[in-house]
Amino acid sequence: MKLNIDGLLVYFPYDYIYPEQYSYMLELKRTLDAKGHGVLEMPSGTGKTISLLSLIVAYQRAFPLEVTKLIYCSRTVPEIEKVVEELRKLMEFYAKETEEVNNFLALALSSRKNLCIHPEVSSLRFGKEVDGKCHSLTASYVRAQRHGNPNQPVCRFYEEFDAVGRQVPLPAGVYNLDDLKDLGRRKGWCPYYLARYSILHANIVVYSYHYLLDPKIADLVSKELAKKSVVVFDEAHNIDNVCIDSMSVNITRRTLDRCQNNVDTLQNTIQRIKETDAAKLREEYRRLVEGLKEANVARETDVYLANPVLPDEILKEAVPGSIRTAEHFVGFLRRFLEYLKSRLRVQHVVQESAPQFLKDIFDKVCIDRKPLRFCAERLQSLLRTLEITDISDFSAVTLISNFATLVSTYSQGFTIIIEPFEDRTPTIANPVLHFSCMDPSIAIKPVFQRFQSVIITSGTLSPVDIYPRILDFRPVTMASFTMTLARTCLCPLIVGRGNDQVALSSKFETREDFAVIRNYGNLLLEMSAVVPDGIVAFFTSYVYMENIVASWYEQGILENIQRNKLIFIETQDAAETSMALEKYQEACENGRGAILLSVARGKVSEGIDFVHHFGRAVIMFGVPYVYTQSRILKARLEYLRDQFQIRENDFLTFDAMRHAAQCVGRAIRGKTDYGLMIFADKRYARADKRGKLPRWIQEHINDGSLNLTVDEAVQLSKHFLRQMAQPFSQVDQLGLSLLTLEQLESPEMLKKIAQIAHQT
């Protein structure tokens, strides 16, 4: 259908529309008009992606000079592929309606592991191996060597792409990962480099967060993307953690040992080159004198180790003299390494700030701040000069030099914690140096600065106002949308008591309490008898789950559950869990029914949807607080308090509730779907917890279901499921939660829609 969104003609590739989609597009349009940033929360399964795409594509077509590019960031590979497929649908609709040739180019970009078509390289299992092998075949000096030595192996796909691939831009169309690979095979071009090259002139790019947020990668891939782009972060409820992760470094003794080996190798290589080809080193020296900018003019394939900090701050200067020659630099690295080793030989926990660390290193081994800042860049140059092909071996020394650069660049927002042993095993020495980022805004700041509109959206972003605070930006729109429903297809229940009136809670004091564990087991058992097909249960952590499972086993609860459904359990091994998941789905599919025991914050809770019968009920055992004893977390909480005036408890609760909401939201993926959401902890009843759930869940919790016993919950569930089992057709929704174009344009509906968006 064709919509009129605030004067903009939007093609929407469906015959009907949800009211909230219309409302969402209105808000989005406002954000784009204002050239500002936005935070939008809309329930999962209400067609967020297609609304986003429809509006932004329409905007791009209407104002090609205002918005030149859409950069759509999602979290997982399947998500990325889903987005591209939705886009394809939209483009097909455009082609059909306008009957003109579309000159839109849209493509997905992923890591080499997902795009490589080289028969040997692509058969490697891990992304790192693929990257390393690819580099060893495509680095510029490897290819240069081939001129002298035709036997030198290179990647024929890259060669072909390099020879002809750049001359003609990729024809317009929608390219998913598989389409790129197909094209690559047909033409004999490397799909990865083709995609990386094509994102510069593509209208829509879909890739993962890291390409924008991780400065090590962002610098390579996304540096030249136009400023007039709209950036969308979908599933952005965890965006702060992604930011923090990309800037944090951990150094163990093993890292240092491997780094030592790396430095030795470097030394030997330098020695050898000095004897055979001293000119090369002299040349490098000359380049470094001229400044890094020159040194950085290298081929795209070489820029493998990028700088962990943002380039502009550094590249204007020349490399300091003390590390300019290769030998001096290696000596410098050695000193730094020895210093780190000495720091790891501690008996007690040390926590210090970056300036303290710099002062200490200056006092002890006379290393200045400036050469440290250039460490990453200098290492990169050296590795290139030495023509080291297998760079993945040098990950340890790269890590150290990145750390050096980071610690000397940022004086704020980071903390250094050295722990001599793990808390759980105080007798085993296992020193770790955590250099952890506490301020997510550091990594995302350049994104906000550079692009004119950044949209942060997800199904669960409540409370919406906290994100601008922790990411330090000023949005022009913040809105939370509800799900309009013709029937109440979600049923949140808070189970606070067992049948014996024991208060249910996962809080620390009652964690080992037998009565609580038994009641939890009882809840699952009763539910397994009532709920059809699949049930997903989430625990607060692996350890907690393992303990509960063990005691359920001893009490015979699991055996009784097995009478009703099969049991699958998430483990820390991803491959094993994948198998369990597939079997779980199979069991739901064939009618036997199954239970999946899983962990909040685990991979399942973050990436897997349980649509329809794969998840008719989600049970959240306990409140998934993060492990609060961690020093890193404590440091971060302190930082949040001091810098952003966010109270520790507020943040912890916010964090726990967003994960809980993620978990329970996994079961509802649309308006035709239905599911129970059982919060099994009495603490959920409190207003401060409940109030942090997304609005679309919150508004269905009625006061009567705040502190249920297991039996009461079972009764309510039975009632709910019986209602849901009635036939539900499109006609039932029409006019309420599903609109035709005429209905949408009626004035009273427009008035209603205005209420859907909940401005904050």
Next chain:
Amino acid sequence: MASLSEEVLLVVKKVRQKKQDGTLYLMAERIAWGPEGKDRFTVSHSYSDIRCQKISPDGKAKVQLQLVLHTGESTTFHFANESTSRKDWEAAKELLQQLLPKFKKKANKELEEKNKMLQEDPVLFQLYKDLVVSQVISAEEFWANRLGGINNGESAACENKQEVGISGAFLADIRPQTDGCNGLRYNLTADIIESIFRTYPAVKQKYKENVPHNLTEKEFWTRFFQSHYFHRDRISTGTQDIFSECARQDEKGLKSLVTQGVKNPMVDLLSLEDKTLDEGYGISSALPSTSHASRTVKESSNFAIIKRFNHHSAMVLAAGSRKRDVPADQASETSSTDGNSRDSDFFQPPLKKVKLQEAIEYEDLQQENRPKTVALNLKKSDRYAHGPVPLQSQQYTTSQDIINSVNYIKHEMSNYKPNLTQVLSSAAASSAIAALSPGGVLMQQVAQQAINQMVPTEIQAELKHLYVAAGELLRHFWTCFPVNTAFLEEKLTGHLECMLQAAYSKFHIWQTRRMMRKT
């Protein structure tokens, strides 16, 4: 009494059968009972005829053992020896328990099925008697054709019969009971054993290897329940266990399942992340990876439980669907290897496409786009009903014609006016009626009795049998065409001819006998 040279495995005296005291003999191939003081068996059942044994519950005053035969009959033995009845009964039961399964295989399902078929279908039974019992054709030939027929004709019905899956909790059903003196009692039924075997093929393997030459059945199961394998959460005490290998095999199976990967890309957690952080980056505030060495005993036992549940559920699931979709599975496996293995994906993994499409679909946003059914609009329904017909035989009346003629007749009838001047005289009419009545002049030629009243029923039956038998033979005969194997040719030239000959002569004999009887 000792006239049989069979090996006698067990003799139990004072066993009552039908209120008669006697002796029960368990021999290598049969069970027999003879009344006291007589040297012959009044009851003798081959083990292969016995479907199952039923036993009286513990603690009942009468200690009894009932044998149920395949035919449905049953024989009850009452162990009457006051002092040792319980022991005798126990011994007989144990022995039978071991013997019966061995013979069960012999008395295979097929036989039972044939039996059932014959019972259910008297015509078939008669045919069987006519052809097989009188040795016109051999039993195998008879059944070869029949069973094939079953499978073809009723294959749909047969396959639709659902395979009964395994209860997920079958291990829970054998909850041990304490027997009061520091021992545990597990109650095993044939179903549970079957479940265990189907779920854990490794155990079945062990069972085949060890029972009965190394261990008795009882010992086997005792060890099974004692083993670390069964109590996987406990830490192993000895490695001498015969089941430790099973555990290892299971482990291997699980591992191979895991390495096989998953077919559905949407649940593949390994390839979920696009770009994982390199080692050393990120906040490892989550659990530091606990290596196996540093796990405490409790943790590793918890870990084992989790693994075990996953494995158990996977095996139960697999056992339920294993037999059904072997061919389908193979097909999908090959296609999935094509799709998933990374260097051979020259064509799209189709599953992935489908799953992606499924994932982005909003069924309620779309117009219902079920393929619209077009109402069948027949202009000439009679042509549809009759199909194309050769031109010359177009003499059928179309329904339209019939309707027309009915209308016509109706019309005629309504407009009928009796023409009373031209009716018959009453005398002529009554004579005509008399002539048309039975016995009248005009009715004499017509046979008054139907043939089925003229011929006595037993002759009819005989004729029918002969007819059916001849039909069956002819069916055999015609199924030989086209003659494309040596076997068929041999069948055709060799004994089928003889058979037809035999059948013919049989018919001939019957005919002459009948003639004789008539004259």
